[in-house]
Amino acid sequence: MIKVSRFITLDNFITKQENFHPGASGEFTSFMHDLTFAVRLIAREVRRAGINDIIGLTDEVNVHGEQVKKLDIIANEIIIKSMNHTGKLAVMASEENEELIQIPSKYPKGKYVLVFDPLDGSSNIDVNVTIGTIFGLYKRVTKSDEECNVDDVLQKGYKQIASGYALYGSSTVFVYTTGNGVNAFTYDPTVGEFILSYEGITIPERGKYYSTNEGNSYKWSEQFKKYINYLKEKSEDGFRPYSARYIGSGVADIHRTLLYGGIFAYPSDKSNPNGKLRLVYECNPLAMLIEQAGGMATNGKERILDIQPKNIHERSPLYLGSKYDVEECMAFLNDNK
Numbered sequence: 001m002i003k004v005s006r007f008i009t010l011d012n013f014i015t016k017q018e019n020f021h022p023g024a025s026g027e028f029t030s031f032m033h034d035l036t037f038a039v040r041l042i043a044r045e046v047r048r049a050g051i052n053d054i055i056g057l058t059d060e061v062n063v064h065g066e067q068v069k070k071l072d073i074i075a076n077e078i079i080i081k082s083m084n085h086t087g088k089l090a091v092m093a094s095e096e097n098e099e100l101i102q103i104p105s106k107y108p109k110g111k112y113v114l115v116f117d118p119l120d121g122s123s124n125i126d127v128n129v130t131i132g133t134i135f136g137l138y139k140r141v142t143k144s145d146e147e148c149n150v151d152d153v154l155q156k157g158y159k160q161i162a163s164g165y166a167l168y169g170s171s172t173v174f175v176y177t178t179g180n181g182v183n184a185f186t187y188d189p190t191v192g193e194f195i196l197s198y199e200g201i202t203i204p205e206r207g208k209y210y211s212t213n214e215g216n217s218y219k220w221s222e223q224f225k226k227y228i229n230y231l232k233e234k235s236e237d238g239f240r241p242y243s244a245r246y247i248g249s250g251v252a253d254i255h256r257t258l259l260y261g262g263i264f265a266y267p268s269d270k271s272n273p274n275g276k277l278r279l280v281y282e283c284n285p286l287a288m289l290i291e292q293a294g295g296m297a298t299n300g301k302e303r304i305l306d307i308q309p310k311n312i313h314e315r316s317p318l319y320l321g322s323k324y325d326v327e328e329c330m331a332f333l334n335d336n337k
């Protein structure tokens with residue numbers, strides 16, 4: 001399924017886009033070079049994971065009390081060490097670091113703030129199922145001569161200047177937006193380049209898939225249970241029942257949702273009023289991307305991108321996908337259906 005009419009590498013694509021903006025300094029282009037270099041290194045580690053015997057649990061526990069796998073640590077280190085010396089970033093925040101990641105004083109600082117989940121879907125590492133890297137990019141809000149602080153990271157999602165993800169699946173795919181549509185690039189390891197594979201992606205208005213962890217249904221609200229049951233009923237117009245798809249790697253479930261439509265939900269439930277996913281480096285980047293493709297992302301009450309984050313690792317319920325489906329889900333949650 002070829003979605004493009006021209007062959008172009010990611011590097012050339014970004015350079016050409018930046019050339020459209022008079023006064024652009026080339027810093028974003030340079031940032032993207034560095035980030036996609038990190039992605040290539042992570043992809044290499046993921047592909048070699050079994051061979052190098054690096055799959056498996058370490059004894060370490062991350063800031064959320066979860067057991068961390070080696071590849072998470074490796075991916076985290078790759079991003080930090082690829083990005084902290086480049087002079088493009090002011091500060092970073094990662095799922096794997098409790099505190100902000102400051103730029104070492106021996107390196108120059110830049111104007112951008114990078115938030116990331118180095119390896120999303122970590123429960124799938126050991127079983128060869130797709131995992132990915134999620135990132136969001138902001139401009140710093142502290143002055144250039146000040147020490148960066150959490151205000152740089154705790155910005156509303158709509159302030160992101162770029163976001164995206166890399167997916168380590170049957171191929172490595174890099175999907176990103178700068179607020180001007182969504183494009184995807186597939187890595188060709190034989191030439192060492194990401195090549196444009198989908199240009200100007202739009203999510204279908206309505207899909208046929210729902211994606212949520214039904215093992216949690218005993219904890220769901222009655223409204224959300226009702227919505228999921230409704231999706232499973234046969235409708236006269238033949239559009240329902242929907243099919244269930246749940247990988248358990250948010251980034252992979254959302255990639256499918258982006259291309260095929262439907263809804264992905266990690267709802268609030270009785271024991272987790274804020275769901276599971278992290279607002280700053282999971283929900284916000286994915287929400288920006290889905291909105292840029294014409295979809296919707298909400299926490300059930302408000303647009304994800306309008307939420308003021310209060311701490312780096314806070315969680316948020318997430319309902320995201322095709323506009324029709326997310327709106328219908330909201331109607332159920334608000335007892336209007």
Ligand code: AHM
Binds near residue numbers: 120121122123249276
């Ligand atoms: P992770 O960042 O530690 O991998 O956790 C986030 C992941 C998401 O990728 C996925 O949507 C979700 O957790 C799956 O959770 P569950 O196993 O509860 O369904």
Ligand code: MG
Binds near residue numbers: 119121282
């Ligand atoms: Mg994650």
